Amino acid sequence: MAEVKDNPEGSQYEIYVDGSRIGLMTYRISGDTVTTPHTEINPAYGGQGLGRQLVKGALDxxxxxxxxxxxxxxxxxxxxxxxxxxxxxxxxx
Known part of the structure; x- marks a missing residue:
């Protein structure tokens, strides 16, 4: 099962599978707005919908x-x- 976590120190949302970070979405905060310049998933985990799970968790x-x-x-x-x-x-x- 995948878990999405906010890492404010790293300015990124991270997605974990079995305790290992396998992807991230970077962000910058300015006022009331979060800009999301980059998203990546480890290629070994591609095609499993984990990028979508990461984005959904971050947007929520x-x-x-x-x-x-x-x-x-x-x-x-x-x-x-x-x-x-x-x-x-x-x-x-």
Whole structure:
């Protein structure tokens, strides 16, 4: 089972499988907005939907904190476009 954790010291969300970090999504915070420039999953774990789980977990956490997201990573942007329930998190302007 995969687990998504926020690592504020590293400015990234991380996804773990069996206790090992296998992916991350970097972020920068400015005011009430979280910019997400990069997402990566260890290629050995590719094709298992772990990138989607990572983005979903990160977006759920961002929502819980009352912040907005600026998805500069194409993978995060595509995920939000495909999941209407997260489109209200996108910072306009």
């Amino acid at each position: 956490h961002i929502r819980d904190t009352g912040m907005f997201v600026r998805p500069s990573c194409p993978f995060v942007r595509a995920y939000i476009e495909q999941h209407a329930e997260y489109q209200d998190l996108v910072k306009q302007g």
